Each structure stands twice: as C-alpha cells, then as structure tokens.
Amino acid sequence: MNKIYGLLSCFVIALILSSTSCASRRYHSVSSPADYVNPFIGASTSVGAAGTYHGLGKTFPGATTPYGMVQVSPNTVTGGDNSPGYSYEHRSIEGFAFTQMSGVGWYGDLGNFLVMPTIGKLHTIAGKEDGTVTGYRSPYNKSTEIAQAGYYAVDLERYNIRVEATAAPHSGMLRFTFPQSKESRIQIDLARRVGGTAIQQYVRKVDDYSIQGWMHCTPEGGGWGDGDGNADYTVYFYARFDKPLKKHGIWSAEIPDDWKRKRDDVQSIPYQSRVAEAKVWPGRNELEGKHLGVFSEFETSQGEQVNLQVGISFVDMQGAENNFKKEIAGKNFDRVRREARAMWNTQLSKIALKGGTEDQKTIFYTSLYHTMIDPRIFTDVDGRYKGGDNRIHRNEGFTKRTIFSGWDVFRSQFPLQTLINPSLVNDELNSLISLADESGKGYFERWELLNAYSGCMIGNPALSVLADAYVKGIRNYDVSKALTYAINTSKRFGNDSLGYTPGALSISNTLEYAYTDWCIAQLAKGLNKRDTEQVYLAKSQAYRKIFDLEKGWFRPRKSDGSWEEWPENARTKEWYGTIESNPYQQGWFVPHDIPGMIELMGGKEKTLADLTDFFEKTPENMLWNDYYNHANEPVHLVPFLFNHLEAPYLTQKWTRYICDNAYSNTVEGIVGNEDVGQMSAWYVLAASGIHPSCPGSTRFEITSPIFQELSFQLDPNYFSGKRFRIVAHDNSADNIYIQRAVLNGKPYAKNYIDFKDMVAGATLELYMGPNPNKDWGIK
Structure with a gap:
C-alpha cells in the first residue's frame, strides 16, 4: 500500500456514490x-x-x-494510488485504455493504449483534473454512464460524443x-501508463485503415510499485479504424535523457508542459520515440458512428494482428458485445441461485464476476506467450496466465476456483512452475x-x-518439480536460520512461513516422501517460538532471541x-494447527472469549479498524475459527453480519481493496454457506448461507459429480442459525x-431458525 493522492470530503463523496446502486441494470430486465x-x-479509489x-x-x-487479456475501461486519473485508472467520484475522463488491473494498491500498472475521441483543436496531453494543466480531458455526464458485464458507455460533455466499449x-x-463536425478525431496516447509511463513506443501505418506498434514499459517508467515491482513488459497492438486514415499524424515529445520518468515525475508540471508542447507530424506514417501519440481526423455527420477495433498481445506485433483477426475482424460492435455477454453468462452460471433479495443477487453475481478477471490469459490465440526468460514460448497443455496476487488470493479466491474452475487452478500452477523454470530462479x-x-x-x-x-x-502439472520449487522457496524465504523470522515483520513472516511449510508437508505426504513430510511438519511449529x-500473545522477536519491546496497546498497534495489520489480527493465523494455537492461547474458553471480544469491538460499518478488519486479508479465515471452538453458531452469526455490512450494491460496496478477486471470493463462499479455514486441507467449514438454494456446476474432467447443492430451508434475514443438517438424505452433525x-x-x-442451536455441529 502507499501514499494518499489527496483527500476528498467524505460527505460529498457519499452523495456522489449513493446514486449508483443499480446503474448496471438500468436498461434491461x-x-x-x-x-x-x-x-x-467497488469502483472507487477514494x-x-x-x-x-x-x-x-x-x-x-x-x-x-472472463479472465481476458483485454479490459477496455474509462480512465479518470493517472497519478496517485489509483490502480484501476478510474474512481467514481472523479468528474472527468482522460481516455479509454485497453489494459487495466483490478482492485490492487501499490500504485498499480497497465492502463496502456489510451484512446480519446475529440473535436476541435488537437491537444497532445490529457491535462489534470484540477485544471492546472489543460488538455483533451473531458467532463462526463454521470447519468449516462452504464456498466454491464462486457459493456460500458458514457457521454463526454465537452465534445458531445457518446462512447461505448466492449471486449x-x-x-x-x-x-x-x-456530432456533426468537420474536425472530429480519434487520438491515442501510446506513452500513457497507470502510475508512470511507457519509456519507448513505436507506431506505423499499415494501410489506409490500420496501424500497429508497441509500448515498452520498464521499472524506470514507474508502474507497479512505482518501479519497485520490477514490471518489464511490452504491449503490442494492431488497431483498425472503420474510417480511412486520410488525415492522420503522429506527435512526439522530446524527453531529455536525464529526466526521471516515474509516477510523480510524469505528473509534474515541467514534464506535462513538455508533452503539451510535443511536435506534431501531420501525415507521418512511422515513428519510434519516448512519448508518442497518434491521431486520425475526419468529418462526421450528426449521429455518425465510428468504430475502433484493437488486438492486443504481450508477445509481438504479429500476435496482436493474429488476435485481432481471430476474434473481432469483420464483426460489428453489437455482435462483439453479445459474444462477451454470452461468455459471462456461461461462466457465471457455474453457480445457480434461488432466493435472496435483488440486491443480494447483484452483490453475489458481481462478486463472482470480480473473481473471474484474474489470473488473466497471457497467451495469444496461437498458443504463444512471452516467458520469464523474455523469450517466446508455446503452451504445452495449459494456458499461460498472469497476475497472481498470492498473499491475498490463497485464502478464498483459489479455494473457490478449485470448486468451480479447477482447470484455471491447474493453469496457474503450470504458469508459476514455467516462470520458475524460464527465469532460472527455481522458486515460486x-x-x-x-x-x-x-x-x-x-x-x-x-x-x-x-x-x-x-x-x-x-494435479495436471509436474508435481515432483513443484515440490522441489516449493522447498527452494521455503529455503529462500522462511524460518530456517533461527526457527522463526526476526525483524520488523516478525509475527507476520513467522506465522505465514510456518503455515506454508505445513503445506509442503502435505504435498510431500501425497508423494510418499515421509522424511520431507516430517521435516516440514516440524518447521510448521515455528509459530510457537x-x-x-507471559504476555499471552504473539510478539516480535529479535535475531538474538530476545523480545522486541512491548508497547502500550501492543496487540492493537498496527505494524507492530x-x-x-496488528498482532491481534495477525495472531489468529495458525490455520494448520488450530488446536495447538488454542492450547497456547490458554485453552478453549479463554480463546473463545477473546475471539468473541475481537468481533464485538468491530465497528458496524466494517471499515478499516483495529479488530475484525475485513478490509484486509489477514483476518479472512478468522470467522471460521468458532467452528473449531465448539461454537459454530458464532461463525454463522458473524459471517452473515460481514456479508450484510462489508458488502453492498453501491460504489463503496467493497470495504477494502478488491485485491484481484479475494474480497469478492470471500463473499461468494461465505454467502454460499461454505469456506475453508485452512487451504491445503479438504475441510470446508459450514456456515449460514444467504440464499435458499445454491447449485455449483462441477467440471467432469476433474470430478465425478455433476452438481454440489446447498439447500437452506426456511432461510431468511432472521433465520440465520442452523438448527440441523442433512447430507445426501442422512442426518449430519458436523460443522464442516x-x-x-x-x-x-x-x-x-x-x-x-432465528435462535442458535448450540448443540448442532460440536461433535
């Protein structure tokens, strides 16, 4: 996480955000x-x-x-911690990019190939929202803004242009x-990148309707972690206009070699001024440079529609052209939109619902939608992808994927995918193994x-x-190699030297490494490598150290074995x-040995009382706080601990409470960063009445579902069953407690x-029923 780009009034934002509860469904039943x-x-970075x-x-x-390489989305801001390039409260749009990240902090990346329709004078800079730098940016009419699965539309007020996007x-x-105009234009900023800039670009005219080129993005240009994320990639494009390129051109800003080009640098007035003064070459057909843009001008009649189709690749220009020709060449906008919608219906239909309110259904399916954005396709239509060695490879039995937000998504997102999309999980593991191979690093x-x-x-x-x-x-990957790389990973990042990890993040590191060492033991056990299993089971006990x-809680330890100083309110001191998080939040993370954790904490009764207090002190709005902080991942497994403490009714109570209070059908309807599907996956599972307490185990905790019935479609290539069904009889907003359970027609007394x-x-x-049955689920 990172710096604030500027505070806005909570009151004003609340007024803006409150109008958006059902905007996506305004025009159809x-x-x-x-x-x-x-x-x-969730479309707010506010x-x-x-x-x-x-x-x-x-x-x-x-x-x-679903899991697409391309995201065609409005961008309202380039600077600050605005990874999606958009925040709902912003009142102007600087363009429509073809790549985006979803739900992350740390400044973000992508936001490439920024397209903007304009009229009148050509500007080579978007300008700033506050007006300190003028450019082609346009206010937009919020009442015309529509977002649906596979479709977006809005009216740009400055130019009186309607923009629609599909993918x-x-x-x-x-x-x-x-509108009617003799000076209509489509212009494309090739340098633009969320959190920085592409450091070098190339464009050439292919024929009277098409252009192609690339944008190279490196850490020197900021982006992911303002460069600290080490992102180094090239986006290739093939773009086709349906009006001929009769009056076209390229602009190029002269950026001195010694100028820095990270996030704050490119947003500075000197840099912005240099781009605003870029040289324009009318009629130029080809150019490579540090800060390029390209445009096509034409005359339009009132209501005339002009289309731009773009293929994207991370491999090469031929890949971008192939992708374009295979997917959208010759298709009109409405057909592409229908096909995108059909793809979403196929994927979203993997879970069918009955019951619940209209808002609850909207939250559920939007959450499921958000879990199906990443890990996205990284492979071209011909099976080629750019590998960890920066060479071109071809898929062999899997689809190469990218954007693995590991620390977030192992908790709910990937356990959900094991149930509804096991082939994607298989793809991701092959992708991580191939990256470890190709990079030569040999670890994950x-x-x-x-x-x-x-x-x-x-x-x-x-x-x-x-x-x-x-x-x-x-298991459709090289399991033996995966185990080798897992062991390498633990040796490189783990509790090896002291049996725990000292330093500023001693608690978080030690606990997380202990858990993933247990994960290695599970894999070794499956491969009948008993010695390895025992080694890593022993290492998984590092949490005890x-x-x-004396303090009755986890405490950071120094490398010499002594404890760090115990400050006032230590358990709720963030970053201690x-x-x-704080130690109170992180300290519950011993998912692989919950009985051992409970014993250390003083036994079942003491632990239950402490855990209950942890939840009861949580604010009703569920925003960032010192107790159950659902806005961030360290606590996401904690509500399911009550099942292990012989109080499953409290798991039922609090998961319902979280679903009701941490999620809503509004712009602010996700209380924290979506984190590449994790926040939404938690909702999908918990609202369904199931969730793991320890990924790496086949145990799913049972909790209180929101809906009367859910049916999970199972993949016949992986599983023997056709559907897994959960039926909640007499379910309602009041009847949140499980009275009894039946599994396959027989009474069922387990809470998992x-x-x-x-x-x-x-x-x-x-x-x-409306009251807890404290006897159910404790056997």
Whole structure:
C-alpha cells in the first residue's frame, strides 16, 4: 500500500456514490446471471470515503471477458494510488485504455493504449483534473454512464460524443457516436501508463485503415510499485479504424535523457508542459520515440458512428494482428458485445441461485464476476506467450496466465476456483512452475505480474495454492518439480536460520512461513516422501517460538532471541511485528494447527472469549479498524475459527453480519481493496454457506448461507459429480442459525464438509431458525 493522492470530503463523496446502486441494470430486465452484474460496485479509489490510505475496492467499470487479456475501461486519473485508472467520484475522463488491473494498491500498472475521441483543436496531453494543466480531458455526464458485464458507455460533455466499449479475450472495441463536425478525431496516447509511463513506443501505418506498434514499459517508467515491482513488459497492438486514415499524424515529445520518468515525475508540471508542447507530424506514417501519440481526423455527420477495433498481445506485433483477426475482424460492435455477454453468462452460471433479495443477487453475481478477471490469459490465440526468460514460448497443455496476487488470493479466491474452475487452478500452477523454470530462479514468486518477480507482500502463498490443489486432486502439472520449487522457496524465504523470522515483520513472516511449510508437508505426504513430510511438519511449529507466554500473545522477536519491546496497546498497534495489520489480527493465523494455537492461547474458553471480544469491538460499518478488519486479508479465515471452538453458531452469526455490512450494491460496496478477486471470493463462499479455514486441507467449514438454494456446476474432467447443492430451508434475514443438517438424505452433525464429498455430487440441506442451536455441529 502507499501514499494518499489527496483527500476528498467524505460527505460529498457519499452523495456522489449513493446514486449508483443499480446503474448496471438500468436498461434491461433481469433474465440471466450477467444481468445481475454491476461493475460499479467497488469502483472507487477514494481515500476519503474509506477513511484510510488504503482506499476502497479499486475495481474498474469497463468491459472485459472472463479472465481476458483485454479490459477496455474509462480512465479518470493517472497519478496517485489509483490502480484501476478510474474512481467514481472523479468528474472527468482522460481516455479509454485497453489494459487495466483490478482492485490492487501499490500504485498499480497497465492502463496502456489510451484512446480519446475529440473535436476541435488537437491537444497532445490529457491535462489534470484540477485544471492546472489543460488538455483533451473531458467532463462526463454521470447519468449516462452504464456498466454491464462486457459493456460500458458514457457521454463526454465537452465534445458531445457518446462512447461505448466492449471486449473479446484478446481484443477490444470502441464505438463513438459523433456530432456533426468537420474536425472530429480519434487520438491515442501510446506513452500513457497507470502510475508512470511507457519509456519507448513505436507506431506505423499499415494501410489506409490500420496501424500497429508497441509500448515498452520498464521499472524506470514507474508502474507497479512505482518501479519497485520490477514490471518489464511490452504491449503490442494492431488497431483498425472503420474510417480511412486520410488525415492522420503522429506527435512526439522530446524527453531529455536525464529526466526521471516515474509516477510523480510524469505528473509534474515541467514534464506535462513538455508533452503539451510535443511536435506534431501531420501525415507521418512511422515513428519510434519516448512519448508518442497518434491521431486520425475526419468529418462526421450528426449521429455518425465510428468504430475502433484493437488486438492486443504481450508477445509481438504479429500476435496482436493474429488476435485481432481471430476474434473481432469483420464483426460489428453489437455482435462483439453479445459474444462477451454470452461468455459471462456461461461462466457465471457455474453457480445457480434461488432466493435472496435483488440486491443480494447483484452483490453475489458481481462478486463472482470480480473473481473471474484474474489470473488473466497471457497467451495469444496461437498458443504463444512471452516467458520469464523474455523469450517466446508455446503452451504445452495449459494456458499461460498472469497476475497472481498470492498473499491475498490463497485464502478464498483459489479455494473457490478449485470448486468451480479447477482447470484455471491447474493453469496457474503450470504458469508459476514455467516462470520458475524460464527465469532460472527455481522458486515460486509470491506476487507475479507479467513475469515480474515483484516481491510484493510476504509469505510463500504459491505453496498454499499448490497444496490446496494437490489434496483436491488437481494435479495436471509436474508435481515432483513443484515440490522441489516449493522447498527452494521455503529455503529462500522462511524460518530456517533461527526457527522463526526476526525483524520488523516478525509475527507476520513467522506465522505465514510456518503455515506454508505445513503445506509442503502435505504435498510431500501425497508423494510418499515421509522424511520431507516430517521435516516440514516440524518447521510448521515455528509459530510457537514467537508466542510470549507471559504476555499471552504473539510478539516480535529479535535475531538474538530476545523480545522486541512491548508497547502500550501492543496487540492493537498496527505494524507492530506485522504487515498491514496488528498482532491481534495477525495472531489468529495458525490455520494448520488450530488446536495447538488454542492450547497456547490458554485453552478453549479463554480463546473463545477473546475471539468473541475481537468481533464485538468491530465497528458496524466494517471499515478499516483495529479488530475484525475485513478490509484486509489477514483476518479472512478468522470467522471460521468458532467452528473449531465448539461454537459454530458464532461463525454463522458473524459471517452473515460481514456479508450484510462489508458488502453492498453501491460504489463503496467493497470495504477494502478488491485485491484481484479475494474480497469478492470471500463473499461468494461465505454467502454460499461454505469456506475453508485452512487451504491445503479438504475441510470446508459450514456456515449460514444467504440464499435458499445454491447449485455449483462441477467440471467432469476433474470430478465425478455433476452438481454440489446447498439447500437452506426456511432461510431468511432472521433465520440465520442452523438448527440441523442433512447430507445426501442422512442426518449430519458436523460443522464442516469434506471437499471430496462436495465434488462427488453431494446435497447439503440446512434447516434454519432465528435462535442458535448450540448443540448442532460440536461433535
């Protein structure tokens, strides 16, 4: 997480945000899952509305397809911690980009190939929202803004132009409805990048309707982590206009070699002024430079529609052209939009619902939608991809994927995918293994972006995803090599030298490494490597070495074995031995040995009382706080601990409470960063009545579902069953407690269910009531 780009009034933002609850469904009736998707949910980076520097959901509202390479989305801001390039409260748009990140902090990246329709004088800079730099940016009419699955539209007030966007997996399309004008234009900023700039670009005219080129982005140009994320990639494009390039040109800003070009640099007045004064070459057909743009001018009649179709590749220009020709060449906008919508309905139909309110259905299917953006396709239509060695490779039995937000997504996002999309989990593991191979590093990256070993966050989350997949029978990868790389990962980042990890993040690191060492043991056990299993089971007990029995809680430890000073309010002191949390929040993270954790904490009764207090002190609005802080990942497994403490009714109570209070059908409807599907995946599982307490185990905790019935479609290539069903009899907003359960027609007394039973085609029936049944689920 990172700096604040500026505070806005919470009151003003609340007024703006309150108008968006059902904007995505304004123009058609609900008849399919895609109709319930509202991409405006979470589409805010506002620090003021969140009350903390982490901001809110940070999702984008634009058009994409399930796990697609391309996202065609409006961009309202380049600077600050605005990873999606958009925040709902902003009042002007600087263009429509063809790549975006979803729901992350640390400044973000992508936002490439920024297209803007304009009229009148040519400006070579978008300008700033506050007006300090003028350019082609335009105010937009919020009442005309529509976001749906696979579609986005808005009216630009400055130019009186209607903009519509849709997408295919490797390509995208914009449709502009122009007014009458002799000086209409489509212009493209090739240097633009969220959080920085592309350091070098190239463009050439292919024929009277088409251009192609590339944008090279490196850490010197900022981007992911303002360069600290080590992102180094090239976006290639092939773009076709449906009006001939009769009056076209290229602009180029002369950027001195000694100028820095990271996030704050490119937003500075000197840099902006230099771009605003860029040289324009009318009629030029080809150019390579440091800050390029390209434009096409034409005359339009009132209401005339002009289309721009773009293929994108991360491999080469031929790949971009191939992607374009395979997916959208010869298709009109409405057909591409229909196909995108059909893709979404196919994916979203993997979970069918009955019951619940209209808002609850919207939150559920929008959450499911958000879990299907990443890890996105990184492979071209011909099977080629750019590898970790920066060479071109070809898929062999899997689809190469990218954007693995490991520290976030191992908790809920990937356990959800093991149930509804096991082939994607298999793809991701093959992608991580191939990256470790091609890079020559021989270990798993914890947060991967476009082949970068970014080092973002902590722990070894790929090991959790690996173990969780393996124990659930998802094994279409080189398991032996995966174990070798997992061991290498633990040796490189782990508790080896002292049996714990000292330093500023001692608690978080030690606990997370202990858990993922247990994950290695599960994989070794499955491969009958008993010696390795025992070594890593022993290492998984490292959590005990940072528990201070005198203080009764986890405490950061120094490298000499002594404790760090215990400050006042130590358990609720943010960043005291922890990352983006406090010891009270992080300390519950011993998922692989919950009985051992409870024993250390003083036994069941003491632990239950402490955990209950932890939840009862949480503010009702669920925003960033010192207790159950659902806005960030360290606590996401904690509500399911009550099942292990013989108080499953409290898991039922608090998961319902979180679903009701941390999520809503509004722009501010995700209380923290979406984090590449994690926040939404938690909702999908918890609202369904199931969630793991320890990924790497086949145990799913049972909790209180929101809906009367859910049916999960199972993949016949992986599982024997056709569907897993959860039926909640007499379910309602008042009847939140499980009275009794039936599994496949027989009474069921456990507060958990095994994944193997689920994917065999089980039916779990829950009988609900208004008061806790404290006897159910404690056997």
